Amino acid sequence: MTSPATSPATVRFGTRRSALARAQSGRVAADFAAATGHDVELVEITTEGDVSQAALAQIGGTGVFVGALREALLDGRVDVAVHSLKDLPTAPAEGVALAAVPPREDPRDVLVARDGLTLGELPVGARVGTGSPRRVAQIQALGLGLDLVGVRGNVDTRIAKVASGELDAVVLARAGLARLDRVADATEVLDPIQVLPAPGQGALAVESRAGDPLETELREALDDPRSRAAVTCERAVLATLEAGCSAPVGALAEVVEGDDGDELWVRAVALSPDGALDVRRSASGSVTAAEEVGRTLAGEMLADGAADLMHQTTAASVTTTTTTGQQQ
Template identity: 45%
Template sequence: MQSNPLRIGTRGSALALAQAHETRDRLMAAHGLAEDAFEIVVIKTSGDKIQDRPLSEVGGKGLFTKEIEEALLDGRIDLAVHSSKDMPTVLPDGLALTAFLPREDVRDAFLSPKAKTLTDLPQGAVVGSSSLRRQAMIKRLRPDIDVVMYRGNLQTRLRKLAEGAVDATLLAAAGLRRLGLENEITSLLSEDEFLPAVGQGAICIESREGDQDTLNKLAAIHDQETQTRLDAERAFLAVLDGSCRTPIGGLATLDGETLHFRGIVLKPDGSETHQEEASGPASDAVTIGKTVGENLKTRMGPGFLADH
């Protein structure tokens, strides 16, 4: 065992651990290192402890990162592996997102033993989701559906669905695939109809600025295309002050050196929607995301986000 293994911080859910192991395995392959050159450090976050109410009521996205970032800042871990969609747009001083793994499927998956698609669900069906974006989009497509709060890790949500607590649920296709659970997917929702969360399907790695040794190791597994897409999406979210309290979707795609970005903001009940898109050189990713966010803000007017 080497004396100073690279310590990888992660949440303890099966999905978070799968993402941490993928990061470790890529680093092992890139640098020819053995497994004992790494240590996976599981950190329980506030978001994992609070299961009885919506996260938007108790602090939003940062609840899944706060304790992990504290461990990074005080040197207990060397890097942290996160789902990009859990990351706040503002990070603590001294920390940065320093690598992205190649992005998985960005789409939302529909899971139900009772219908093939969201459209096929019977009138008044009950759909479970803890995401305000998904809740608003479901209501926009099917105002008759009863959408209920649905917390818990991926396995808990699958169990509740099997037990009949709800008629259907929506989950990120990427998470199901990473856990080898794609056979649970009933159908996939098209990006056109159901714009994903900013960063959905992308694993990001956070580390200390100036920790050159860790940065050098991460450079070998970094996927620039994913970062370019996420730069646009996170710039868009930052303009709208996106938190768990606002239903927001955004997706950047690359076609050669051209980046196309589309963003959406919804009222929580799905009754009002604003969408905007823009294209430009990939090198202008941040500007494109910001511009779409600013245009949407102007179109919505000052009361839109304040009403809820």
């Protein structure tokens, strides 16, 4: 594909159709317009993950929210694609560049529960909804006796299941609530010591066609080096473990101020599906070596048996409920 010599007069930002996707894509587009003076528009694209009502693991997990947006990018229907970064496959896509990682929202998970309850206050047998094997495994590992129920759907749909009494609580990404101005709905922010977030959670991925002049413009206008370093490290953990975005793997990297400047700190966990066994590791290193830090940490986890845990055939005790929508 031949890239245009100059950026288009109006830059078309591809987005999924959900309220959350449109909110986060709209913010990215507005920030880009403010920084560059370009006119922008949102173009809604339907992805496989939006259409299928099957559980994510059944339709492939990794990339089900990404492929249609990338196709629209490569065939010229849009100039930019905006994704939740945790949805991206770790393998590079031919012809596509990760042009920018904007400043990351708080990556932690939250609980939205009836009666303002916290996770520890929920009674034994309480029904807690989540479509994430990572969340299921880590919450089961806490030994609270909760009934983890598989659920998909947009933020409103899932919170409504709590309000109606169908569920006692749901677990969501705090970032999704923040982007919808609904953080007040959370009854508890889960400590990463108990529940590590998904690699890349809370971050957005802004993609362009590789070699397009927009790639440089997007990076200069939107990219946050600290956020990029953190998610690069986390995704290196995921890639080295050869785990998809639906695998029971959590990772969180942070750039902190050290004695000699910025340092990268990362924690990661790989679990058996039922949470009974896990391998946990942490590491630190140079911000400029983010990928190497993540790969080294994951290599140590593999040596400790992480792959065996994730590949166990023991099924997590999750009843599948199917409703489509943004996964956060």
